[in-house]
Amino acid sequence: MIKLHDIAEGVKKGQLRALAKAITLVESRNIDHSVAATTLLDELLPASGNSIRLGISGVPGAGKSTIIEALGLHLTGLGHKVAVLAVDPTSQLSGGSILGDKTRMEALSRDPNAFIRPSPSGDTLGGVARKTRETMLVCEAAGYDVIIVETVGVGQSEITVASMVDFFMLLQLPGAGDELQGIKKGVMEIADAIFINKAEGDNRPKAELARQQYLNALHLLKPKSTNWQVPVRLCSALHKQGIAEAWQTVHDFTQAMKASGEFEQKRRLQATDWMWTLTMNDLKDLFMHDRNVAALLTQMQQAVAQGITTPGAASRRLIEVFKRGH
Amino acid sequence: MIKLHDIAEGVKKGQLRALAKAITLVESRNIDHSVAATTLLDELLPASGNSIRLGISGVPGAGKSTIIEALGLHLTGLGHKVAVLAVDPTSQLSGGSILGDKTRMEALSRDPNAFIRPSPSGDTLGGVARKTRETMLVCEAAGYDVIIVETVGVGQSEITVASMVDFFMLLQLPGAGDELQGIKKGVMEIADAIFINKAEGDNRPKAELARQQYLNALHLLKPKSTNWQVPVRLCSALHKQGIAEAWQTVHDFTQAMKASGEFEQKRRLQATDWMWTLTMNDLKDLFMHDRNVAALLTQMQQAVAQGITTPGAASRRLIEVFKRGH
Numbered sequence: 001m002i003k004l005h006d007i008a009e010g011v012k013k014g015q016l017r018a019l020a021k022a023i024t025l026v027e028s029r030n031i032d033h034s035v036a037a038t039t040l041l042d043e044l045l046p047a048s049g050n051s052i053r054l055g056i057s058g059v060p061g062a063g064k065s066t067i068i069e070a071l072g073l074h075l076t077g078l079g080h081k082v083a084v085l086a087v088d089p090t091s092q093l094s095g096g097s098i099l100g101d102k103t104r105m106e107a108l109s110r111d112p113n114a115f116i117r118p119s120p121s122g123d124t125l126g127g128v129a130r131k132t133r134e135t136m137l138v139c140e141a142a143g144y145d146v147i148i149v150e151t152v153g154v155g156q157s158e159i160t161v162a163s164m165v166d167f168f169m170l171l172q173l174p175g176a177g178d179e180l181q182g183i184k185k186g187v188m189e190i191a192d193a194i195f196i197n198k199a200e201g202d203n204r205p206k207a208e209l210a211r212q213q214y215l216n217a218l219h220l221l222k223p224k225s226t227n228w229q230v231p232v233r234l235c236s237a238l239h240k241q242g243i244a245e246a247w248q249t250v251h252d253f254t255q256a257m258k259a260s261g262e263f264e265q266k267r268r269l270q271a272t273d274w275m276w277t278l279t280m281n282d283l284k285d286l287f288m289h290d291r292n293v294a295a296l297l298t299q300m301q302q303a304v305a306q307g308i309t310t311p312g313a314a315s316r317r318l319i320e321v322f323k324r325g326h
Numbered sequence: 327m328i329k330l331h332d333i334a335e336g337v338k339k340g341q342l343r344a345l346a347k348a349i350t351l352v353e354s355r356n357i358d359h360s361v362a363a364t365t366l367l368d369e370l371l372p373a374s375g376n377s378i379r380l381g382i383s384g385v386p387g388a389g390k391s392t393i394i395e396a397l398g399l400h401l402t403g404l405g406h407k408v409a410v411l412a413v414d415p416t417s418q419l420s421g422g423s424i425l426g427d428k429t430r431m432e433a434l435s436r437d438p439n440a441f442i443r444p445s446p447s448g449d450t451l452g453g454v455a456r457k458t459r460e461t462m463l464v465c466e467a468a469g470y471d472v473i474i475v476e477t478v479g480v481g482q483s484e485i486t487v488a489s490m491v492d493f494f495m496l497l498q499l500p501g502a503g504d505e506l507q508g509i510k511k512g513v514m515e516i517a518d519a520i521f522i523n524k525a526e527g528d529n530r531p532k533a534e535l536a537r538q539q540y541l542n543a544l545h546l547l548k549p550k551s552t553n554w555q556v557p558v559r560l561c562s563a564l565h566k567q568g569i570a571e572a573w574q575t576v577h578d579f580t581q582a583m584k585a586s587g588e589f590e591q592k593r594r595l596q597a598t599d600w601m602w603t604l605t606m607n608d609l610k611d612l613f614m615h616d617r618n619v620a621a622l623l624t625q626m627q628q629a630v631a632q633g634i635t636t637p638g639a640a641s642r643r644l645i646e647v648f649k650r651g652h
Binding site for chain 2: 130188272301312323
């Protein structure tokens, strides 16, 4: 029997063993653990929330690890406690695009005020995201006051991470016009700041050009908030240039959002949206695993694809068999 | 008693009275009509699909009506039968952003080979979209081989229309850099072509500049298909300049998509996606109207917003009471 209350108390005292146990529980696929995790999270919830939640994304090679390490060390130097989490839905398939081992952020992983956790594995982005959100709450309850959530530029993962953080930073490389750097649909719209990394030496003019291109593109988009203009800044994580400025940007942003009330509003909305997402996912699962629905589903889907049945008629039949079975 | 078979036969013969009856049935909120409409649509389905489905959107004042009228007359002149439908989720509130009366497309509405139908009213975008999709099938069965679906640049309506057409045209005005023209999130990504209208007289240089800005912005986005590069063209609907070229663009696009198999693939995907959307909507309705869920919902939502309960715990409780009640 797991002593949940003891784990919760240990987490709140910032004990690393308790933290590890709590996260293991949250990440477990065991159904009993899942129930225990719900209870634990409800106990930790009042102690959570006192952090800045920061999302970072960028194409492979943009230097995410380097900037997170530099930023993390800068923050622990200022007295913060930093947790680095990851959302990598590819982790199951290939060992992941974001390496799980701590060797890639060696100095930060030795820092007693930093906690690095690789991406949980999970079949779906939804599963991975759920675990990361819950781990975030556990870390907050343990006193980490800056949570960095890293993600890869794959599929919907950036949108998902943006929906769980206060500030979303997009990391790019000089040479924005290149086909290789093609920005995924909707990603530029969710950025609260764009940083062009590796703006060093010969890269500098290219980085400046890229900056201008992003600014032009941003100009064509409606701003997310009337109280914030998305900045495009240059940095060199390798030479630790622009790191303090990056944190200043996050700070300016959160100040502006807190002053306007958007900070709390966004968090409340994120929480209720998340409740809905989870509920709709579970409802869909319930539906898909219904015996009567499962028996009819493939047939209906094919009939619709082949133009034999209208989507409306197919949908009505599926809902009817679901109702009948309940 | 409505003689459904007679209506279906009348529609297939292109009889306007039967067409009007069928659409009235499809648009009705009466539950008996809804069942009848499903039967009718299943009968019409084999005769539908033989059209080009064209979506047109643009900011208010971009000249949507003028270009649709010019394009419609050009098409009937070429021997096509053209149906113009609209998706305007604001129609209930304010009489709509897209005027329902035919006076705004006077010449086209007098053309015997054109059929203009104002936006159905409906509480939600989903409801309006459902009716428009079904009306589209009815029009196709009646022999209309070009369906134009017009929408306003409001909320999600453009994304919704893009998901029901083969080709999505975004109409813009010269002066793209202006704040007023700020492009909504995600809209540029769904365009298959951008037309800058009112590129006449003194506006010409501004239109050229806008064209270049859109091309630059498009360059930063990943293309939707490797077989199509989104063109940005100038036109003047008022002076009927660029209308034949616009149709040529649609033609080139559909040829390329048909050759690569993407045309059929997209339609199949749209139909099954639509089935899913309808099913998930009905499932959500079922859930929300469940007595046990309804009794708990507000409480859970508030608890989550106030940080008393985690979204995960709230979601689990809601799903449990739903299961218990069935």
